[in-house]
Amino acid sequence: MDSFRTLIVGAGVTGLATAAALSDRRDEDYLVLEADREIGGWCKTVKKDGFVWDYSGHFFHFKHPEIEQWLRERMPGQRIRVVEKKSFIAFGGKLVDFPFQKNIHQLPQQDFIDCLYDLYFARSSDVKREPSPPPANFKEMLVTRFGRGICERFLFPYNEKLYACDLATLDVDAMGRFFPYADLTDIVRNMKLADNASYNATFTYPEGGAIEYVRALAGAVRRGGISLGEGLVSVDLARKVATTTRREIRFERLVSSAPFDRFAAICRLDHDPSTWHYNKVLVFNLGFDAKGYEKVNWVYYPSRETSFYRVGWYDNIFDTDRMSLYVEIGFPKDATIDVTAMRERVLADLKREGVVTTQRLVAEHSVVLDPAYVHITKRSLAEHGRLAAGLRERGVWSLGRYGGWTYCAIEDNIVEARALVSSWNP
Numbered sequence: 294m295d296s297f298r299t300l301i302v303g304a305g306v307t308g309l310a311t312a313a314a315l316s317d318r319r320d321e322d323y324l325v326l327e328a329d330r331e332i333g334g335w336c337k338t339v340k341k342d343g344f345v346w347d348y349s350g351h352f353f354h355f356k357h358p359e360i361e362q363w364l365r366e367r368m369p370g371q372r373i374r375v376v377e378k379k380s381f382i383a384f385g386g387k388l389v390d391f392p393f394q395k396n397i398h399q400l401p402q403q404d405f406i407d408c409l410y411d412l413y414f415a416r417s418s419d420v421k422r423e424p425s426p427p428p429a430n431f432k433e434m435l436v437t438r439f440g441r442g443i444c445e446r447f448l449f450p451y452n453e454k455l456y457a458c459d460l461a462t463l464d465v466d467a468m469g470r471f472f473p474y475a476d477l478t479d480i481v482r483n484m485k486l487a488d489n490a491s492y493n494a495t496f497t498y499p500e501g502g503a504i505e506y507v508r509a510l511a512g513a514v515r516r517g518g519i520s521l522g523e524g525l526v527s528v529d530l531a532r533k534v535a536t537t538t539r540r541e542i543r544f545e546r547l548v549s550s551a552p553f554d555r556f557a558a559i560c561r562l563d564h565d566p567s568t569w570h571y572n573k574v575l576v577f578n579l580g581f582d583a584k585g586y587e588k589v590n591w592v593y594y595p596s597r598e599t600s601f602y603r604v605g606w607y608d609n610i611f612d613t614d615r616m617s618l619y620v621e622i623g624f625p626k627d628a629t630i631d632v633t634a635m636r637e638r639v640l641a642d643l644k645r646e647g648v649v650t651t652q653r654l655v656a657e658h659s660v661v662l663d664p665a666y667v668h669i670t671k672r673s674l675a676e677h678g679r680l681a682a683g684l685r686e687r688g689v690w691s692l693g694r695y696g697g698w699t700y701c702a703i704e705d706n707i708v709e710a711r712a713l714v715s716s717w718n719p
Contacts, residue, residue: 298322300535300544302525305334306507306703307550307693310710313513318719321515326537328524332511334550335662336703338502339578342656344617346578349662350591350605351503352376352496355704361497367509372500376610382447382593383646391593392473393447394439398484404446411440416477431463438474451595454602457572457623458668467669468700498610506703525551528560530687548713550693550706552664557680560689568676569698574665575630577620577639580656584608585616585648594646600638604648616652618643623665632659667698 299315301308304327312325331337339346355361365373381388385404390396397408415437428434435448452460475483499505511519527536528547535542549556554569586592591605600622607617620639624630636659643649667673677698681691690713691697693706701709 294534294541294543295324296543297324298545299324300542300547301325301549302547302556303327303334303550303693303696304329304332304511304519304521305550305693305706306336306510307696307706307710308548309507309510309514309519310707311548311692311714312515312518313510314711314714316513316515316518318714320719321518323515323518324542325514325519326523326525326535327519327521328538330522332519332521333504333507336503336507338504339658340502341658342580344578344580344607344615344656345500345502345611346580346607346617346619346658347503348660349574349576349621349665350603350619351703352378352498352590353503353506353704354496354702357704357708360704360707364506364509367512368499368505371505374498374500374610375495376498376590377495379588379590379609380592381589382451382595383599384446384595388589388592392475393593394443394473395475395480395483397443397480400446404442408440408442408446411442412477412480413440415440428465430461431465431467432460434465435460447593447595450597451593451602454595454597455572455623456666456668457625457628458570462570462668462670464669464671464674471700471702500611510707525549525559528689530560530684530689533688544688546688546690546717548690548692548710550691550696552667552695553677553680553691553698556691556696560684562680562683564676564680568670568672570668570670570673571626571664572666572668573624573626573628573630573661573663575622575624575632575635575661576659577618577622577636578658579618579620579643579654581616581618581649581652582655583616583652584614585650585652592648599642599646600635601642604643615655616649618648626664630661632661664695666700667695669698669700673698 301311301323304325308325312323315323335348336351337348380391382391382393385401389399397405428437435444524538525535526538533544557564589606590609591603593603594601601620602623603621605619692709694701
């Protein structure tokens, strides 16, 4: 039986960052298992007919300069573009600056009045006769902070399309720091002095696609430290033995970035499978023969008549002369997706929204991300906390967006992996 001090499940960013951190400590008694034939997880990159696409839009917002520097040092010859984000919301036949709630003054007059009126009465302490009870869920939080005008025009329909669920089932803090909050004073000030800065006001992107950051992490992994095409089948926590599609492996500690619902089943944990909810996202990467919108990185589409919730423009990152899009459509986790039918609807909606006019489609790729966004609920927070604590007592950690059942950025996965490795005794 093979034996490794540390067994790592998943060769995406989280798993590779864990392995790289171990190598940095000169601890190379580890193995990374990956069921797929390629590294990267959902950060894979597709190159076709001169177009560069990721599985979905992955743009990088580094808060830790030392991490970005570490990655760049391992990407020789790779040009990194730094882009000032230009994002918008499609509303009423025009593009409104993002975030919507800070730019309601750009709406048609009646929409603006309705939004401002509801916002004022939702947020102004001067008009509240008595304190309101704290919001119980994500949907109530949106109404409490922004009023029904803003919610019904953008926040409700957009997030319902994104998460493909009832927003009242999500936890109040389901998006954490990634939700663009703004108070009444900020919104009014923005009407005269625009300040739409957010956590991702600028982003970086390698010319070779998001996979280049993944390869930088993989480059720090010991030779032979990644086993591709080998999936995890079961884990015997008592014996500390993992069964894979090829063999049995004994371990002292195990780190998994697999979706937590699936990992809990693999470990035969006593839990309620109905706790875990998430969406699937169908992504179309589309290449056209001519340019479209310029000075636009991505646009949000809240209209329920439009199939997709977001479209991004790779060509405006690369400064190329052919329109290169990613288009995202959310579905419930149990949905059966007819990709062919959705492709026709997406192409029709792109024309109706004015994204495509006379351009001709010359290249395409599609993928279903399953899971895509996890649904953070009171039940999932409690159950994950309980089960994860029990796993840690047995030397098992579950990390990342899916392992941690959370909403986070790619950089957060690297930070979390490094912190975990640092907490272990040498």
